[in-house]
Amino acid sequence: MLDETDRALLTxxxxxxRMPLKELAGRVGLSSPSVSERLRRLEERGVIRAFxxxxxxxxxxxxxxxxxxxxxxxxxxxxxxxxxxxxxxITECDKVTGDDCFIARLMLRxxxxxxxxxxxxxxxxxxxxxIVKAQPVLRRLPPLG
Amino acid sequence: MLDETDRALLTxxxxxxRMPLKELAGRVGLSSPSVSERLRRLEERGVIRAFxxxxxxxxxxxxxxxxxxxxxxxxxxxxxxxxxxxxxxITECDKVTGDDCFIARLMLRxxxxxxxxxxxxxxxxxxxxxIVKAQPVLRRLPPLG
DNA sequence: TGTGAAACAGCTCGGGT
DNA sequence: ACCCGAGCTGTTTCACA
Numbered sequence: 001m002l003d004e005t006d007r008a009l010l011t012x013x014x015x016x017x018r019m020p021l022k023e024l025a026g027r028v029g030l031s032s033p034s035v036s037e038r039l040r041r042l043e044e045r046g047v048i049r050a051f052x053x054x055x056x057x058x059x060x061x062x063x064x065x066x067x068x069x070x071x072x073x074x075x076x077x078x079x080x081x082x083x084x085x086x087x088x089x090i091t092e093c094d095k096v097t098g099d100d101c102f103i104a105r106l107m108l109r110x111x112x113x114x115x116x117x118x119x120x121x122x123x124x125x126x127x128x129x130x131i132v133k134a135q136p137v138l139r140r141l142p143p144l145g
Numbered sequence: 146m147l148d149e150t151d152r153a154l155l156t157x158x159x160x161x162x163r164m165p166l167k168e169l170a171g172r173v174g175l176s177s178p179s180v181s182e183r184l185r186r187l188e189e190r191g192v193i194r195a196f197x198x199x200x201x202x203x204x205x206x207x208x209x210x211x212x213x214x215x216x217x218x219x220x221x222x223x224x225x226x227x228x229x230x231x232x233x234x235i236t237e238c239d240k241v242t243g244d245d246c247f248i249a250r251l252m253l254r255x256x257x258x259x260x261x262x263x264x265x266x267x268x269x270x271x272x273x274x275x276i277v278k279a280q281p282v283l284r285r286l287p288p289l290g
Numbered sequence: 291t292g293t294g295a296a297a298c299a300g301c302t303c304g305g306g307t
Numbered sequence: 308a309c310c311c312g313a314g315c316t317g318t319t320t321c322a323c324a
Contacts, residue, residue: 015195
């Protein structure tokens with residue numbers, strides 16, 4: 001399904017999505033056209049979902065992050081999900097098993113910013129908030145293979 | 146600090162990191178060299194941390210994701226953090242306030258894979274696991290401005 | 291910071307192994 | 308599947324506003 005060369009390409013592109021084909025080719029021991037074709041196929045198959053820029057939220061003024069577990073009140077599940085999707089400060093949200101129905105990541109300018117957002121949810125769901133103190137593992141690839 | 150043009154560039158690059166300078170330039174109404182210079186500065190200032198490929202874990206065989214809250218046993222904090230960093234299936238981990246010291250995202254091949262990994266932690270920390278059923282909000286940018 | 295032109299590098303597409 | 312080479316497209320550099 002995915003050979004050694006594909007895996008190497010994914011690793012290289014994860015580290016630097018703008019790496020030129022020529023350099024990619026050199027590192028995996030192929031020619032540029034071959035690499036070009038492989039990338040096309042990887043995108044087509046959905047292995048590569050997109051090429052994105054990794055922006056540092058702190059440099060945008062979001063110096064605080066919080067992880068919030070959200071338990072919608074009875075009958076409010078869909079309403080809460082819609083609300084979550086519309087709050088732009090929520091940059092990630094998973095719907096999970098268990099009492100906590102949603103687990104969301106919030107980007108915040110300061111602690112009062114958190115207060116304001118939670119106030120807007122308080123009448124539709126219960127929340128448990130954890131403030132992020134450090135990020136020991138930042139977005140990385142799982143083992144390929 | 147960040148003007149309107151910079152914000153537009155970040156939005157465009159987040160959607161497609163491999164977009165050619167020429168096209169970026171056209172969309173923000175500048176010339177290619179100007180855009181090139183702006184990108185150089187954004188990277189230098191650390192606003193753009195990296196250009197990365199967004200890989201679909203499901204296409205790599207990781208059809209299951211879990212969010213695990215981890216509470217190290219007394220005196221095991223550092224040991225547990227080291228362990229977390231060394232488990233490659235943990236692709237994200239935040240150190241947070243509250244009883245749950247760490248919140249980690251795990252990429253898994255199947256449910257027995259989860260069992261195996263949690264077994265390796267069980268004697269050093271308590272864990273609470275939530276299986277991801279859906280992802281209503283996938284990694285996106287907070288408001289720029 | 292910005293622009294435009296020119297030199298340079300990278301990409302794509304054909305044909306061939 | 309991959310490689311090579313030609314032609315084209317995109318990028319970078321530089322003089323200048």
